[in-house]
Amino acid sequence: MAQSQTLQQPIAARDALQIVGTVKRLSGINVDPNNSGFLRLRVNRRLKELGLTDTDAYIARLNGIHGASEAQFLVESLATHTTDFFRERAHFDFLKTTGLPNLMQLGAGKEWPLVIWSAACSIGSELWTAGIVLHQFCLSTPDRPRWSLLGTDVSRRVLARAANAVFTLEELSGLSEDLRRAYILRSKPESQISAGGTLFRVTPDLRGKARFKWANLVDLEVGFSERADVAFMRNVLIYFKQKEKDAAIQNVLRRIRPGGYLITGHAEAISNLPEDLTQVAPSVYRKACNAK
Ligand SMILES: C[S@@+](CC[C@H](N)C(=O)[O-])C[C@H]1O[C@@H](n2cnc3c(N)ncnc32)[C@H](O)[C@@H]1O
Known part of the structure; x- marks a missing residue:
């Protein structure tokens, strides 16, 4: 993937598969790997937090020494936390x-x-x-x-x-x-x-x-x-x-x-x-x- 990839571009299919596979393995959460807006948005937000400009660098991080803690961050990023007091009263x-x-x-x-x-x-x-x-x-x-x-x-x-x-x-x-x-x-x-x-x-x-x-x-x-x-x-x-x-x-x-x-x-x-x-x-x- 080109270094200059902007964060709004789709995530390569193989990267998306690795990302959703990691999340599923750690939490059971099922995320559609087909470059849904949701996946792009959440992963791009994480890239921004890390100061990374492309998903190649991110995948390298996931596979590197920070892999375990980064995988936990991924779960945090891709889980939905919506809740409320007295929800479903x-x-x-x-x-x-x-x-x-x-x-x-x-x-x-x-x-x-x-x-x-x-x-x-x-x-x-x-x-x-x-x-x-x-x-x-x-x-x-x-x-x-x-x-x-x-x-x-x-x-x-x-x-x-x-x-x-x-x-x-x-x-x-x-x-x-x-x-x-x-x-x-x-x-x-x-x-x-x-x-x-x-x-x-x-x-x-x-x-x-x-x-x-x-x-x-x-x-x-x-x-x-x-x-x-x-x-x-x-x-x-x-x-x-x-x-x-x-x-x-x-x-x-x-x-x-x-x-x-x-x-x-x-x-x-x-x-x-x-x-x-x-x-x-x-x-x-x-x-x-x-x-x-
Ligand atoms: C939408 S919130 C629901 C919160 C609350 N139960 C409610 O109904 O308002 C879903 C929560 O499930 C958590 N979650 C997802 N997968 C989980 C798992 N495998 N084990 C425990 N919690 C999980 C997420 O982190 C998230 O906080």
């Missing part, structure tokens, strides 16, 4: 009215701490929403349930943001005024993550309930010993082909306690339901109480 209504009462009846919160897992948490909006819903639910019961939140993602960059729990006002637009007042504080300058605009942070009490871990759902390590009562795996299956989808569903399902719930995105219905999983509401599935 019906799921949170279901938890409040049905899911959480059922789980408490089984002993969650009393015999063991109830865990909600946001399995592809992006910058954390889903996880913090679940925390707010759970906290409000606990306030409404005479018991004092024990609970915690777990956030995982394949992107270290968004995971760090989720853990920092700092948001712009726009990112908080899904939260009502009342909930914002109860669970969000104006951020201190040292925790600000970008210049300009006021930033806001989840309260320390809620932050104290959450843990974050890097995880690839398609290839969840044997050592990943977490268990959850509710797993949100929303708006991530759409980026996988069937084989990766099935692997991610099995990996997450194995970590859900008997009687627990798996929640996918509204556009991500599970077609071949595993034996011990039953659909109980739109894109909400329950693991059998007698399952392992």
Whole structure:
């Protein structure tokens, strides 16, 4: 490829194949290699960050000593991180009215701490929403349930943001005024993550309930010993082909306690339901109480 290639030119087919192959190997994310505008835009943005002017140099970097860390950057660049507080609100209504009462009846919160897992948490909006819903639910019961939140993602960059729990006002637009007042504080300058605009942070009490871990759902390590009562795996299956989808569903399902719930995105219905999983509401599935 010519040295003078401008960043707006298409990426050579063989380079595109290597790039999307790397991303798929590390995350399961399926990107169309056929020089889609998406691929060009994201790769060119990365080239610009690195001060590179052509994809030859970039491929050399991917194959060189910085290859492993660059491959991780590629995943960051090509993953979609769109999220929102109270996105697909019906799921949170279901938890409040049905899911959480059922789980408490089984002993969650009393015999063991109830865990909600946001399995592809992006910058954390889903996880913090679940925390707010759970906290409000606990306030409404005479018991004092024990609970915690777990956030995982394949992107270290968004995971760090989720853990920092700092948001712009726009990112908080899904939260009502009342909930914002109860669970969000104006951020201190040292925790600000970008210049300009006021930033806001989840309260320390809620932050104290959450843990974050890097995880690839398609290839969840044997050592990943977490268990959850509710797993949100929303708006991530759409980026996988069937084989990766099935692997991610099995990996997450194995970590859900008997009687627990798996929640996918509204556009991500599970077609071949595993034996011990039953659909109980739109894109909400329950693991059998007698399952392992
Ligand atoms: C569109 S966001 C969804 C965020 C949130 N679950 C929601 O529904 O609002 C998709 C997230 O999935 C993450 N992701 C993609 N592949 C993944 C994998 N193999 N394992 C874990 N997370 C993954 C991306 O990094 C991204 O943050």
